[in-house]
Amino acid sequence: MRDEGGPAADSVDARLAARLGLLRTEHGWSLDELSRRAGVSRSTLSRLERGELSPTTTVLGQLCTAYGRTMSRLLTEVEEAPPPLVTAATQPVWRDERSGFVRRSVSPPHPGLRAEIIEGTLDAGAGLSYENAPVPGVEQHVWVLDGTVEITVAGTPHTVRRGDCLRFRLTGPSHFHCPGPDPVRYALMSVLP
Known part of the structure; x- marks a missing residue:
């Protein structure tokens, strides 16, 4: 609040x-x-x-x-139009303190482009649930940089560890959970259909 x-x-x-x-x-x-x-x-x-x-x-x-x-x-849409080079210091960061989620827009979306990259960090024990795909058929690639994350897509659970990459097309609900003991840090690439 x-x-x-x-x-x-x-x-x-x-x-x-x-x-x-x-x-x-x-x-x-x-x-x-x-x-x-x-x-x-x-x-x-x-x-x-x-x-x-x-x-x-x-x-x-x-x-x-x-x-x-x-x-x-x-x-x-609430940020200024991003320049071609987005330095680490200027990448927008959004925090949801209640869920223990931090989201960095590494390569923010642009109206003329279909892909974007974000860095997500989830605290140990934290989870995120999305009821629906924001854009049905969006292609996502999740590459774990540190830690472990459990991702459930289309009812199928996947355990994704450091160095692993999970790719899927999102058409329905999804869930991310960090089992711990450490936080998980991952890169997520989304490509619009």
């Missing part, structure tokens, strides 16, 4: 809140309609759009599914 007063007007969180409100307006949906489509309560949506609440990874995933966007695309 946000401290009283909300995020600074120029922060990523403030731009994300504004973008979420604009997306709903562009689709012509009321808060009730978006709530029905995303499975997120009307009051939570209202607080998100006003910048009073920071979305969890799960809620952002539900909203991305409703809007037919990848999470990276949504987060990129």
